[in-house]
Amino acid sequence: MKAARQARLTRLMTWVANGDRAAAFMFRVEFDGELKAAVRAAAAEVGRRLPNDEVEAVATDFCIWLVAHAAAWRAGGALPWRWAWSHLKAEVRRNSGFWPLALTDPHEEEATEQLEAIIDDQSLLDTVARLAADEPRVAALLSVLEAVSTPPHDVALLFDLAEQHSAGDPSPSRTVAPRYGLSPEAARKRAQRVRDRAHEFIADHPEYGHLAELPVLAKVKRPRKPRAA
Numbered sequence: 438m439k440a441a442r443q444a445r446l447t448r449l450m451t452w453v454a455n456g457d458r459a460a461a462f463m464f465r466v467e468f469d470g471e472l473k474a475a476v477r478a479a480a481a482e483v484g485r486r487l488p489n490d491e492v493e494a495v496a497t498d499f500c501i502w503l504v505a506h507a508a509a510w511r512a513g514g515a516l517p518w519r520w521a522w523s524h525l526k527a528e529v530r531r532n533s534g535f536w537p538l539a540l541t542d543p544h545e546e547e548a549t550e551q552l553e554a555i556i557d558d559q560s561l562l563d564t565v566a567r568l569a570a571d572e573p574r575v576a577a578l579l580s581v582l583e584a585v586s587t588p589p590h591d592v593a594l595l596f597d598l599a600e601q602h603s604a605g606d607p608s609p610s611r612t613v614a615p616r617y618g619l620s621p622e623a624a625r626k627r628a629q630r631v632r633d634r635a636h637e638f639i640a641d642h643p644e645y646g647h648l649a650e651l652p653v654l655a656k657v658k659r660p661r662k663p664r665a666a
Contacts, residue, residue, distance in 0.1 A: 447512040453500075454507035465500040472496040475518035479525045482564065487529065495528045502528075509607050523601045527616045562589055565596055578635075578648050585634040590617070595628050599653040 446468065452460030465472065476495045480487045487495065502524065503517065510520055518525060569576040582592055594617055601609035614624035632654050639645045648654065 446517070450503075450507050450510055450512070450517060453503050454510070456504060458504055461500045461504050464503070465497055469496070471516070472499065472518060475525060476529065479522065480529045483526050483529055484563070485529055495525070498528055499525060506606075506612065509605065511605055514605055520604045520606075521612075522604060523597055524612055562593055565592070574648065574651065577645060578651060578653065581635050581638055581642075581645055581648060582631070585631075585638050587631050587634070591627060591631050593617075594624060595631050595653060598624070598628050603652060 446464075449460050449464045449467070453464060473492050473496050476487065476492045476499070480492075499518065499521070502521075506521070506524075507517070510517055514520060565575065565579070569579050579592075582595075587595075594613070597613045597616070598609045601612050606612050608621070610621040610624045610628075614621045617624060619627065635654055636649065639649050
């Protein structure tokens, strides 16, 4: 992206981060081509092909979502649509009718059957499986998660959180949790239980020791609240 256009994007994102909805609309118009290309790429990645009207809808919804989340984006890093890639893919799934964003009780931590229904299309897990075919460490990690009886929805949550964290989101659980019908706290606890079981297994099986430092098994620190003056 040329310097002038990058500067314009940064300026618009700064305005959006300050709650300027008009700037979000300008962002939608001025980066129309890039946004729609990103939506189509996200759709292809999850095995979907959206009609043009749904591509337009996802791109617009993404810009509305940015108003509440743009403050976490950092200039000079990934482009906004790549930074929020996990969210963009979830929007594609939702518009395809396969990824409802809310469940009957969004604070229910153990809504196992509902969570299984959410990831029934297996798109995220299929992506992980494809990675495992080419990356021995991912294959080994899936073996560990299977050994500790990690259900598919927890595997999906773990990788989803890791992806969002690597994109620079300071509070990935707040971004990811609604897609699983969980509160951020419940998502953090659920993911940490999986990590704890994986680390216990690795401690007893030295052949898997090289996995212990993988980012996906690292505990994601909660952002500190600013102290009152």
